[in-house]
Amino acid sequence: MSSSSAASQSSPIAEASPLSLCAREPHVPADRLVAEMVPPPRFDSVRFSTYIPDPNQPSQIEAVDVLEAFAAGLGGAHASGAGKARRGFLGFGRPKAPKVPAGPRGVYLDGGYGVGKTHLLASLWHATPAEPSLKAFGTFVELTNLVGALGFQQTVQTLSGHRLLCIDEFELDDPGDTVLVSTLLGKLVDAGVALAATSNTLPGKLGEGRFAAADFLREIQGLSAHFRPLRIDGEDYRHRGLPEAPAPYSDEQVTKAAYATEGASLDDFPHLLEHLARVHPSRYGALTDGLKAVCLTDVQPIPDQSTALRLVVLADRLYDREVPVLASGQPFDQLFSEEMLKGGYRKKYFRAISRLTALARDAKSLVTH
Structure with missing residues (x-):
């Protein structure tokens, strides 16, 4: 040997x-940036039925109800069976989820880190009845990178045919980018695209360590009427127990x-x-x-x-x-x-x-x- x-x-x-x-x-070529606007691997298999709400936080269960109704309003079947089973198990015998008003074309998930906002946002993407090429999911940074790669007008054209755009970690610490994305979202709303977002903290607006919905709505200027804020309370699930x-x-x-x-x-x-x-x-x-x-x-x-x-x-x-x-x-x-x-x-x-x-x-x- x-x-x-x-x-x-x-x-x-x-x-x-x-x-x-x-x-x-x-x-990274521009076409890859577009193709990758889907939930990342960690959130590829999540659904509303796999979200495990904290029984001490009713707002988490309410968020699931409202988002299921929002998905139904976009043309999908309301995934009520799993929701009813989960609420029964946790002892929250509440009435049927309220329908999202016809006015808002967007939802904003307001809460601290680790309460499952990204899980719920990805679940909404999965529940929306459209081909993956007709719905987009990405972080705020990825969206601004897409505008940088394609140009503003081409980005509007690329996303205007979508049924839903989900923006995770909407960042409000860069005024220029905030105005850019607010303008983009205005164009997309006019084209009939539904919106959903979570957000990061605005500098100086620390409060409870979570971002305030009023600040988000003010920063996106004329789009406030298109968003329904959903507050989600709770502790960081990654370290719960x-x-x-x-x-x-x-x-x-x-x-x-x-x-x-x-x-x-x-x-x-x-x-x-x-x-x-x-x-x-x-x-x-x-x-x-x-x-x-x-x-x-x-x-x-x-x-x-x-x-x-x-x-x-x-x-x-x-x-x-x-x-x-x-x-x-x-x-x-x-x-x-x-x-x-x-x-x-x-x-x-x-x-x-x-x-x-x-x-x-x-x-x-x-x-x-």
């Missing part, structure tokens, strides 16, 4: 080197797991942050194509706000795609400074911590195995 054969049999580490996010510089996130692992554990896991990437965290500055956030989804796990060494607190906001986008794309994250260094709840967690982007950072913690929990098996 050759020495190389003996080495390959004795080593517990896979021969192939892990992938590297820092080595990737994806280019679950054990605490695992503590960070050692560099050696993370490296070994990366080599032993097919389709895993391995990057030094500070270098990854530098690389993200060279890749447009619209390409972060493509940056994660084909990854089965992300392994990071030397996780450190984020040095500045621009870097922090880029990491938030990457965390969202990894969460959407259900990519576990194994890390060494500092725990994820220490990524953002106290000043950041009290500032205008507070809600984004808490969402990133919540999602990265969930992905870290998913990655435990990489080391266990």
